[in-house]
Amino acid sequence: MTHDKIAAPLAAALADKGYDSLTAVQEAVLADGLEGRDMLVSAQTGSGKTVAFGLAIAPDLLDASQALPPAQEPIGLAIAPTRELALQVARELGWLYGKAGAQVVTCVGGMDFRAEKRALDRGAHIVVGTPGRLRDHIERGSLDMSWLQVAVLDEADEMLDLGFREDLEFILQSAPKDRRTLMFSATVPPEIESLAKDFQRDAQRIVAKGEARQHGDIEYRALNVAARDREPAIFNLLRFYEARTAIIFCKTRANVTHLLARMSNRGFRAVALSGELSQQERTHALQSLRDGRAQICVATDVAARGIDLPGLDLVIHADLPTNSETLLHRSGRTGRAGSKGVSAMIVMPSERKKAHSLLRRAKLDAEWGAPPSADEVLARDNERMLESPVFEADPGDDAELAADLLHRFGPERLAAALIQLWREGRPAPEELTVLQDRPPSEPRQRPEFGDSVWFHLSVGYSGRAEPRWLLPKICDAGGINRDAIGAIRVKTDDSFVQVDAKMAERFGAMTELEPGLEMTRLAEAPDLDAPRGNKPGPRPARGPRSRDERPSAPRPPRKDFGDRTDGKPAKSWDKPARVAKPSEAAFHDAPPADGDKPRKKPRWTAEDKAKRKPRAAVLSADDRPRRKFAKGGKPGFAAGKPRGAKSGKPPRKGK
Template identity: 40%
Template sequence: MPFLGAHPSLLRALVDRGLTEPTAVQRAILEVGDPSADLMVSAQTGSGKTVAFGLALAPSILGEAERFPPVPRGGAMPGPKALVVTPTRELAQQVARELTWLYAETGATVATCVGGMDPTRERQVLVRGPQFVVGTPGRLCDHLERGSLVLSQLVAVVLDEADEMLDMGFRDELERLLQSTPAERRTLLFSATIPPGIAALAKRYQRNAVRLATAGEAQPHADITYQAILIRPADRVAATVNVLRFHEPRGALVFCATRDGVQQLTDELAARGFAVVALSGELSQRERNSALAQLRDGRARVLVATDVAARGLDLPDLDLVIHADLPQNREVMIHRSGRTGRAGRKGTSVLLAPMQRRGFVERILATKTAPLSWVQTPTAEDILQRDVARLDSELTAELGQLDDGARERGRQLAARISAEDLGALLLASRMALMPAPAVIHPVSGGKPPLRASGNGNGPPRREPYGARSERAGRAERAERTERVERVERAPRPERAERAERPARAAAEPERAERAERPARAAAAEAAEPARARPERVERVERAAAEPAEAAEPVAERGPRSRRESASDYVLFKVNVGRRGNADPKWLIPLLCRRGDIDRQAIGKILVLPGETHVEISRRQAAAFAAAAARPDPRDKKIRITPAD
């Protein structure tokens, strides 16, 4: 019988959910002989841990009863029966959702207490006597101090992803919470790994804990394929683009080491047409919720994040994990990769390994139990072949849905246009909706041809992502031949500003500095004369003197198709131009974000000395104008208005 030994009320909820067979960790929990024993469980991320500890808690908090008794009216409200502590708000909210449906038949209520939410509303829920409280260490301690969280009647406490909480510096908060609970409570400790800190915590706060290990600690998922690609450091963006295009995942998570790296890669992917959102430490809770909502409802398919920002995330339909920056060690790689390959689905984890780091990858990350398959970076031809195969599969599935009218129109077309041309047109129309592959130079055999540099000798200098040099920047721009034709530009004043950034970092957050840069530039251009290097002076003056139509375009989306003309677009202007360092590289993501559009709706972009003219598809122009008119705290001084 599936879920043998589960509490009857929970068993009905599992059946209603369509779950018929327990996962390995759930089966191990149900097979524990003593239902009151403390547990120390090491299990992989995505292995069904939440349902597992939900099953483990039932004998302690429900006993033989089918439902919890009603909360008495008047008098003191009972405290929670179970406390679940998680490292992040997202994981806490996910756990609360899982426990809500699992205990739906019992009449249980679940309260969440997490940072970034209104503590007053949380207190109002706590005084009503919920059976479960799920939260993050800091917020739970706040409620404990204020007396709104009373743990005197607690029966069990669960520490979920305990190793992550220790890594994040929550040891003091965890000990304070545990010391505030009754001595006879059960303690269930779930952790992907059992490092010395976790072992010490268990020894101090658990009694004869039953040790369960459903898989070797920090071992890879059998449902995840691990791949590594050897790249030149300057090709990291291009490699990320091509891996995304080759796999065309329903959802992808890309890891970067720094917040700057996240923002830069997000901007690059958005400029190339990917539906992408970012998560990093400086985002507000509203921004995080918005990004996650876009991923869950399909408006975005790619998430770029740091390790800290992605902790505790459980994203649906995640097929692909890309390590744009290598993980620090094997455990981090397993944690990152565990976001895919969940609930029996297959997943792929791809490491982008700079040439100089191949030894590290082979010595530290790849082992006999976690084999890495070295593969080539997908080329444009590889991607084209995959596109053709996907199109063939889609068309085969859609053929059965055609009605007689559609087939007759198809015969009429086939009488005038050959089948070969029809297929080519269909493929071209599908590919036009997808980001173009990047130009990249494959690396093979571990000894690739050396990149041309100053004297043509020696290996290329390492350039970590997020700290790009002038040479790497020029190489990346040269590779974007499918996107724009750029005019050679003068060195920007912001280069000096970037050099000063480390000194300012102690005084102000780097995110705020970066977000305000375009706004400061827009304000500064009115106060100081235009600066241009000698060979550009004549061009800038000519553009300023002539009508906008004669100005030299700095970038454009590309030649319009035969069906597009100027009448298909509406002209808008942005109040920052060449003197304010306007650049399509950051303008395109800004336009997409402010106007709630994708890159396909943007036509030509003309950067003039004092402003920028942008074409927006007429079909989306009205909605774009309304959205862009709303103030945005990230670029308060940049205004986007219809051109006169």
């Protein structure tokens, strides 16, 4: 293909791959005025982002002659959240820069660290890796970032979700400050904006065209399924579509293991992807899906991040995703590069409201209905059999055998045998419970409350107030039941309650529900549509608040402690002088004089010393009796006396 802003080696590589035109995000990064600038690009999964940033970084890698310099220290870096996505990015950049002679090296967890180090020592133009392994190479000195010209963060939102922010900051801080930084993400939450402000300079925000219409090549279906028919509905979906490759998303590892066992018993060729698998097991599972030995992948959200499977035409949400972003990430595995795909949600009766909320927040329109029945699956099988190209092929050398079979068994028996052979290797469809497809129930409308009076409460969300906490307090204070209370609206700093006009007189102008919580009558209905936290005008006066106006109770008279010993007037905080107890003088040699502090009881009196027994004389070291030592033994044993003889015990073995 030809494009005025694509280098000749890259254009030749795109033409060899069959690229006739560029996608929206690829056109966006090649717009005028973006060469050399940092970019923050949001585009959905499967929109061609890898080729897009491959084209965008070409001016930073190629010289004026559109060639790469000799491979030494890396000048380009691409960071991906998972091993599979990093390897996929390396393959894409490998063929895109293949004609330019680029050396692309991968540094991902789970691979041989020494082999990666040897590849880096030989020289690399572009390094593609995961955050943790890239940081290991930088800390060990095997990856030199001093010559880096451009860095790309692919699926930046997923990397932050997986907790790689600290590693990303370390990697970007190790690179030169004048480098170019490109961030590609399906969504741009506040965390991505904060990361962009820290590590990008005047970044150009790019929103790929068509992003408002999410995944236009994907058909969304929401299937009403009875709780007991959840797994049979999944089996019928797989049988109905007969996709070359399908992926089923579950919420937990346990659900993945359970569903995989059920599918294996039914005869489906399925593999599992979960966090407990080793890298070798993951690679084996993905390879079996790519070469056709397996047809179905059962995975969790984290385990399936970044995988790209060829011919993935069907995505089944066995468990509903937790949020709309996860729904888009799951569904984006299909419908890539202009191909069509189906994203089907299994919705049980208790999950209908959640499913509607997910679709609304993701701005998706789904077709609601029932899963394929057994009859529909069989009918679809018959259509595929009649459309099979084997009926249009020339018999060739098998013409004589075909005529012999037709003569021996007849056309009817031969056709019946063909049908049985066609259905033999396929699991039998399941019988499902038919559910009525009814629209979601509308929110219940409260009837008109009638004549009422509004009251103001002096507590709101900031005081942890909520309707179920206020309702019993209001009922107890007025002696009413909950039927006399209408709406309760809690704001940030205050709240409002609607009370039946007949019962409003029980509260008067102001009622204290508890200390610090007052309920004040309002003359008119408040403006409930005001922004949360705005207070509705001045509150009614609640008594004097200033210090001078506050009524003060009479203070008790101060105690008179007499004059101080130093001759100064006594103060209210002075303690009275301590008076000795009558029995205390008996423990002193002389009574205390007036004005003197009583002396403490001496530790020993003369009489106590006389009664004390004399201590034994301390012997010197020379006067102490010496113990006998056994020859080569320990103190306390006579020479030649066996160990244990003193206590009557037999000597231990070996002594």
